[in-house]
Amino acid sequence: MGGTxxxxxxxxxxxxxxxxxxxxxxxxxxxxxMSAAPAPTLxxxxxxxxxxxxxxxxxxxxxxxxxxxxxxVVVELQGIRKSFGSxxxxxxxxxxxxxxxxxxxxxxxxxxKSTLLRTINLLEQPDEGSLRVLGVEYGPAPCPKxxxxxxxxxxxxxxxxxxxxxxxxxxxxxxxxxxxxRRVKRLSRSAADERAAEALESVGLLRWAAHYxxxxxxxxxxxxxxxxxxxxxxxxxxxxxxxxxLDPELVGEVLGVMRKLAESGMTMVIVTHELNFAREIGDxxxxxxxxxxxxxxxxxxxDECTNARAREFIGSVL
Numbered sequence: 001m002g003g004t005x006x007x008x009x010x011x012x013x014x015x016x017x018x019x020x021x022x023x024x025x026x027x028x029x030x031x032x033x034m035s036a037a038p039a040p041t042l043x044x045x046x047x048x049x050x051x052x053x054x055x056x057x058x059x060x061x062x063x064x065x066x067x068x069x070x071x072x073v074v075v076e077l078q079g080i081r082k083s084f085g086s087x088x089x090x091x092x093x094x095x096x097x098x099x100x101x102x103x104x105x106x107x108x109x110x111x112x113k114s115t116l117l118r119t120i121n122l123l124e125q126p127d128e129g130s131l132r133v134l135g136v137e138y139g140p141a142p143c144p145k146x147x148x149x150x151x152x153x154x155x156x157x158x159x160x161x162x163x164x165x166x167x168x169x170x171x172x173x174x175x176x177x178x179x180x181x182r183r184v185k186r187l188s189r190s191a192a193d194e195r196a197a198e199a200l201e202s203v204g205l206l207r208w209a210a211h212y213x214x215x216x217x218x219x220x221x222x223x224x225x226x227x228x229x230x231x232x233x234x235x236x237x238x239x240x241x242x243x244x245x246l247d248p249e250l251v252g253e254v255l256g257v258m259r260k261l262a263e264s265g266m267t268m269v270i271v272t273h274e275l276n277f278a279r280e281i282g283d284x285x286x287x288x289x290x291x292x293x294x295x296x297x298x299x300x301x302x303d304e305c306t307n308a309r310a311r312e313f314i315g316s317v318l
Contacts, residue, residue, distance in 0.1 A: 079092045082125075090115055103269045157234060162240050174210065176213075196231060279318075283298065294307055
């Protein structure tokens, strides 16, 4: 493509990227749009079995793990607190996730699940506590602001899929994926098209690449959103109730894509009410209520948990 065409494309993409009605920055979305590996340490200061703080992650270079493959810490939250006005919604929560793990967070509405998830890529800024991703500190304490990591760099490493699809309605499925690749990864148009096609093929949508969001079902739109996030090669994927906005008959196709992604070894943190799926996929299962981790456990948790409130909730859903 000639220089004039390339410049025109970039000008169009810059205008699209700055649109105020939809925001997509390495998987991020504006607030108004929102919606076996070793067991991770998941402890709340009010949780049963709390025997001390989670271990501190050592800095990890993206090209070389400080620990054996599959064992290094990818995400570590310590003492995370978050308030909206005078209401504290997270009460000193600690979470550690290792490479390749699939952590499922579930609980009643208003328990703080989504807020906790959104602190991992700083879509919600924690008021207190430490947030480390791949060994880099992004949280408010104990690190001075000048020494914290850049939130944009964090979001290049952390992909996120929301309840809503957050696709640009005036762009095709392929263009929704290539836009992020060209603006975040700075790929050429041909390289971005190639990677986007691969991402759409991985979610079974290559034949719909030229379709616009209005021409796709809700399940297909969510699969495009997953393809967009995965195409950026994140080190961890966050899913915030990705099936909650779908008709029941469309849930299975999205869960199928997530299952395939989990089988590929992707590190995943998933907020969901799909407890049968959680039972199948979760290496660690976390039950939250009132901003605290009430109970957690590895595979088999849904059959073996001893906490009465967790059992009551599971029984009401399964």
